[in-house]
Amino acid sequence: MTGSLLTVEQLSVSIATRRGSVAAVRDVSFAVEAGEVVGMVGESGSGKSVTALAVMGILPPAAQITNGRILFLGRELDPIRRRHGQREGLAIIFQNPRAALNPIRPVGRQIVDALRAHAPLSSQQAAAYATELLQRVRVGEPERRFWSYPFELSGGMCQRVMIAIALACRPRLLVADEPTTGLDVTTQKVILDLLAELTAAEGLATILITHDLALAGERCARLVVMQGGRTIECGHTADVLTRPREAYTRALLAATPRAPGKGPASADFATDSSDAHRSKLPLLEIRGLQRHFRLRQTGGLFAQTWARFRRTGAPRPVSVLRAVDDIDLTIGEGESVGLVGESGSGKSTLAGLVVRLIDPTAGRIVFRGNEIGTIPARKFTRSQFRHDIQMVFQDPSGSLDPRLTAFAAISEPIRLLGRLDRARPLAAVVGNLAEMVGLPATLLTRLPHQLSGGEKARVGIARAIALRPSLLVLDEPTAALDVRVQDVVLDLLARLRRDFSMTFLFISHDLAVVRQICDRVLVMRAGKIVDGGASEHLLTAPHHPYTRDLVAAIPRLPSEHRDESAGAAELFRGVFSG
């Protein structure tokens, strides 16, 4: 451990909360060598981010280091001196890069600020270096982009600017705290590739913090697995991922979504779906579906009228967003169809159209042979089909009324749309549903803010299946959940589908998850469906260039590398880097 670039010895951090002191980090020890890429992996609450903040010396005022020490370049880092800025050689980049940049200052000037904080440069020199840095992080037209504001840049570009700022601090160690979470999967790969290249060129050591085990496996030489503030397992990536010693690590590996054939549930899935696929009765048919949004003009009545008159003579520029642009699709009874796309592809709009929350601009939606697209969304509540098409929402926190208990939330569709049986009182029905989704009955009296993410997700599912819908649309139902909870919820969904013969339209940006739960996949981009096919074929050997890009960007665990024919090169890269 001596001679390491960074040594963390038995670090403990506690945070003062309203309910008392909470130990966020407990007795954590690890080391990072010069030039090495170390991954810190764990679920939410594992303490990985707090450890990073402690190393950087920017713990929030409520947090305190209660034990242990941090050695950087052989010297112990004194927390008090650090508060006054002694932080040479360390840099950090965060999740949500746009928020991490000053919104009213041009990005180039922000890089200049960072440069001048570390070296006595004139403003011209600093500006020149800043432009160079922008070029190094592959921002096109760096002289022009110097003057851009964060709101004018995409998420990926903002993260590049953050990397430039980090480089301006001349670090020996770069901490990257979930740097690509929230970015599109193709952007993710590009940013991580850039980081890998830069750190190799500069000889930087990196700590990559992520909840995605596969991602860490691909990019890091060594892994530190954390849970509940403690380090569970430490070691070389290949060892940790192929021969895990601890039960928790094994559980994480098992829960990480990958190719079909993973476990009993999905095995049933595969056989079930292929049988169902043979019955050719289409449950849902969509032809030529379009949904346009007119972009709002700003300004009051007079400004708008003025704008309208000002351009008489010249053709007015059309500002229309084609969220769903001429889509055809068919879903057979009992199928599980996945819909993948990056942000802005229109998949959520399509979901809204299918469940009839939004009205189409053009096209037909046919359900069980009935034309439901023409029934206005406002009136669809009273339609006979309302109970038969339901949706599980993405964000469990936002999709439950904060003032309703879990019981009230689950019973509402039954009370409003169901036929209440005298023989079966409402409490019994709700209790039954709770049991089916694995929600303990004692939690039924709780309000949403008193439930965990996984529990809220179960309430949402119970509410959606309460009336046994034939078609269930799931809009990113597990995106906000930890990987083990996600695994449990996906298994639950598979089981429910089998038990009630439901048809799924599963929408996600996460191809690995879709691969696990769907037998057919459609790929959506900019409002159109660009590719489609059986998930096994499409996602292992894609033909369409866009699909190929998407698939190439999925991080893979080592075992998957061995399973796939084109995996050898990636295997070596992941294991032997650094």
Add this chain to the structure above:
Amino acid sequence: MTTVAPTTVKLRLPPGSGSLILLAIVAVAAAAGPRLAPYDPLATSVSAALQPPSASHWFGTDALGRDILSRVLTAARLDLAIAAAAVGLSFGIGTAAGITAGYAGGWSDRLIGHVTDMIMAFPLFVLAMGIVAAAGDTVANIVYATAIINIPTYVRVGRAEVLIRRDAPFVQSARLAGNGTFRLLLAHVFPNVLPPLVVQASLNMGYAILNAAGLSFIGLGVRPPTPEWGIMVADGASYIVSGEWWVWLFPGLALAGTVFVFNLAGDGLRDFLDPHRRH
């Protein structure tokens, strides 16, 4: 993660209740005002004119020998009644308009927006002066004027709160569960929108009291000898040069104190109604 239990035991009152209790005290005192008054607020006595505070007259007497304590207590009713009526009116009209504008959108949103902008184009107190001047100098018009200038607050808050909920996932989920528009508004939107509006109403009461008092300070609305805090301060202002400070101080303190209690209560209500605090 382990937690360390706090060592002190706190009284289990819901948060924010302290200020609401204060508010209740003020309301009761106002209602009981005339009965608590030791003297007839209208009874004049030339011999006892302009007496400083003493054992017999805790707040002293004014130029006509009337007991100031009794007048302050009696005035509470009138001032609170005017403010309550004005807030009630503006709350009713403003929230209905704001919720409609937020939920229905389209032309109703634009129309209500324009009317609100028209009111907010003026410094509000000045507009109130103009309305009272035009409509006539009566207490009823003080109420209407104060109501009109307060409507935009409720429109803005109502509209903003509805917009947050209208497209929120839980509202969409409620639609899927079978809620028609009416039921959606009643059962899901209102219960989430009303608390911030009620908090606003409490904060607004303070502002309405100040407004009404300001209008009567400059001579509009209430006529002597009716006791009202604003005109009592105005009466007292003529004695600033000669030093009979008690004539204006006590009604002024009553005003400031009442407004302060309403402001505190507004903050207290905000905590009280927050579903996240419920256990």
Add this chain to the structure above:
Amino acid sequence: MGRVIASRLVGVLGVLASVIVVTFFLTRALPADPAVYFAGMGGTQAAIEAMRAKLGLDHSLIVQFGFYLRDLAHGNLGMSLTTGHSVLSDLMARLPASFELTIVALLLALAVGLPAGIGAALRPDSWFDHLVRVLGTAGVAMPTFFTGLLLLHVFYFDLAWAPPPLGRIGAFIAPPPHVTGFYLIDSLLAGQVQTLIDAVRHIALPALTLALFAVAPIARATRAAMLDALASDFIRTARVIPLSSFRTIVVYAFGNALLPVLTSVGMVFSFLLGANVLVEKVFAWPGIGTYAINALIAADYAPVQGFVLVMAVLYIGLNLAVDLAVIATDPRAAAT
């Protein structure tokens, strides 16, 4: 940016139009008989009839509005019965007094409120923070006229530091030669030090009263905006680089906090212009507020209408200034 400014200016025209319509309705469409309104309480029947003809009340409302617009375009706001001059000339003569008072009060309020808010945000939960919060909550509860009387009592009656509340300048001192109408500026320009000192002594208490009214909302808004800015992710970035304290707090944090503060200053103007009227009454300040109050009591309504219109125009102008300041400092506003 040009387009955004242009759309703001067009918006201002719209607001002006609504103001004109509303003031028109204030005198014509409300229950009171407009002719009596303009003839005044002392008007004889003949005067009322003459006024009715002059106002064109026998015509339809649209035509009356046309007359009203024509009058406005000529700067004709009617005649004051109490002073005998045109309302416009009366208002113009008294406007500098009110404006000077408001500006001085605003500057004072900003000078105290901004640092107080920033200081409170930088030291959360300190005694200073609690003090600022308490004063902020208590400050908005005090009626302006009450504060004015309190200050007068302490500083004039008890301590005799302040002059008697009888106007802008001592009874025996001549006002400075008229350049702007602002006594403080004019006496400075003319080099009349004694006059300047006297003017300052007279404006001190009323400006302080008005400033106290505005300090509370400004301090509260600044504190809230600074707390938000300091808690944001980009300040975390600034701290981690690390940027100097000055740059982090002043340039990064306050630069972003300025935007919501500017917006709340716009709202503070509404209160300030209203409170101006009350302060003028307490201190017998010869501004347009006193003018309007006297006219109101004397049932002389044309000045009141003119006063409302001028105040509204002033308010629109101040809000436009705030809007333009926001556009100048916030690139996001300049781009929409």
